Amino acid sequence: MKDKVVLAYSGGLDTSITIPWLKENYDLDVVAVCVNVGQDDDMKAVEKKAISSGCYKIYIEDVKEEFVKEYLFKAIKSGAVYEGKYLLGTSFARPLIAKKLVEIAHKEGAKYICHGCTGKGNDQVRFETSIAALDPSINIIAPWRIWDIKSREDAIDYAEKVGVEVPVTKEKIYSEDKNIWHISHEGGDLEDPKNEHKTEIYEMIVPPEKAKDEASYVSIYFEQGIPKLVDGKKLDPVEMLHVLNKVGGENGIGVVDLVENRLVGMKSRGVYETPGGTILYAAHEELESLTMEKNSFHYKQLVAQKYAELVYDGLWFTNLKEALDAFIDKTQENVTGTVKLKLYKGNIMVAGIDSDNALYDEGISSFGASDLYDHKDAEGFIKLFSLPYKIKALKDKKAGK
Numbered sequence: 001m002k003d004k005v006v007l008a009y010s011g012g013l014d015t016s017i018t019i020p021w022l023k024e025n026y027d028l029d030v031v032a033v034c035v036n037v038g039q040d041d042d043m044k045a046v047e048k049k050a051i052s053s054g055c056y057k058i059y060i061e062d063v064k065e066e067f068v069k070e071y072l073f074k075a076i077k078s079g080a081v082y083e084g085k086y087l088l089g090t091s092f093a094r095p096l097i098a099k100k101l102v103e104i105a106h107k108e109g110a111k112y113i114c115h116g117c118t119g120k121g122n123d124q125v126r127f128e129t130s131i132a133a134l135d136p137s138i139n140i141i142a143p144w145r146i147w148d149i150k151s152r153e154d155a156i157d158y159a160e161k162v163g164v165e166v167p168v169t170k171e172k173i174y175s176e177d178k179n180i181w182h183i184s185h186e187g188g189d190l191e192d193p194k195n196e197h198k199t200e201i202y203e204m205i206v207p208p209e210k211a212k213d214e215a216s217y218v219s220i221y222f223e224q225g226i227p228k229l230v231d232g233k234k235l236d237p238v239e240m241l242h243v244l245n246k247v248g249g250e251n252g253i254g255v256v257d258l259v260e261n262r263l264v265g266m267k268s269r270g271v272y273e274t275p276g277g278t279i280l281y282a283a284h285e286e287l288e289s290l291t292m293e294k295n296s297f298h299y300k301q302l303v304a305q306k307y308a309e310l311v312y313d314g315l316w317f318t319n320l321k322e323a324l325d326a327f328i329d330k331t332q333e334n335v336t337g338t339v340k341l342k343l344y345k346g347n348i349m350v351a352g353i354d355s356d357n358a359l360y361d362e363g364i365s366s367f368g369a370s371d372l373y374d375h376k377d378a379e380g381f382i383k384l385f386s387l388p389y390k391i392k393a394l395k396d397k398k399a400g401k
Helices: 011-024 041-052 066-077 090-107 123-134 152-162 237-250 273-290 294-312 319-331 377-387 389-400
Strands: 001-007 027-038 058-064 112-114 139-141 175-178 181-186 217-223 226-230 255-263 265-272 337-344 347-354
Touching: 001 090, 001 377, 011 027, 011 152, 027 181, 041 058, 066 090, 066 226, 066 237, 066 273, 066 294, 066 319, 090 112, 090 123, 090 181, 090 294, 139 226, 139 237, 217 273, 226 273, 237 273, 255 294, 255 337, 273 294, 273 337, 273 347, 294 319, 377 389
Parallel strands: 001 027, 001 112, 027 058, 112 139
Antiparallel strands: 175 181, 181 265, 217 226, 217 337, 255 265, 337 347
């Protein structure tokens, strides 16, 4: 009986040509695994294509709910944004996909896992680091680091040679990754930062300048940092993302054009569409501003940056990430309430925040008198606060500076 290799399979260019390549170069049965994180593919067609391409067996794993509840809700609570722009749509999906690959490798008794990530990309690190953390005994096959194919054009030529249909052409050569959270676009004319990206590539949103002329309002209720209601309606996690993607998309919300620093050391450019996620991040941050005290709010911003780096670098299954989750969960205990947002042609504006846990007190913050704050108290506070700078100025004057 042959040994088996579990292949992370999407039906895209890279993984489509990997099946015949594996069969040409290894004496292994190929078990394809397509993990459905909301990419909207025709899974019956994906299954049929994998079998016709030569795989021994295929698994279609629907993990959309797990993806939203166990990964994306943690994203929202953390506030993680990579390099100030990227909401980590691809990055958050990779550890879950790796987890499913390992589970099926165990089920099938497979000694190998294969992925179609390029040798220049981040995903190879994310997959392999996650697999190593879950089962270090599994061996990795990474064709892009071995084969003679050097470019996407070469890959298309190979697909034609072996008779495998692929969803790209040399004219439309963008590399795209889609899930319920976002879609990314890379490659082609985007590789030159001088080129303005074409809005024709958008799949989830309407270009802001073509969005409808009237504003949309959306209200989101959070409970301890987790979104529960949209416009007063309780929605399951997957349905909630679909609803918010729709309202965000039709208002041109959530496009980012980013030159980012890849983990492997080079810069790359990507265009990301994240309509629903952008709305949830904005609403959650507004609620935190009302319900979280100053030091926790400021320190959590530092934690969010580190959390984003860990996720981007594929370090999901690590002690540090778990420790940061514990800190974040503590900060979310009072992040309960409703945020109303106004959406208009790519812009998000807050239209109201309401929480029983609000730390804002109109009586204290207004310019009028208050039992808890006497205007005269500010004089002594300012004298003490400014004392170090007063001392320095006196020393400088004495020294003739």
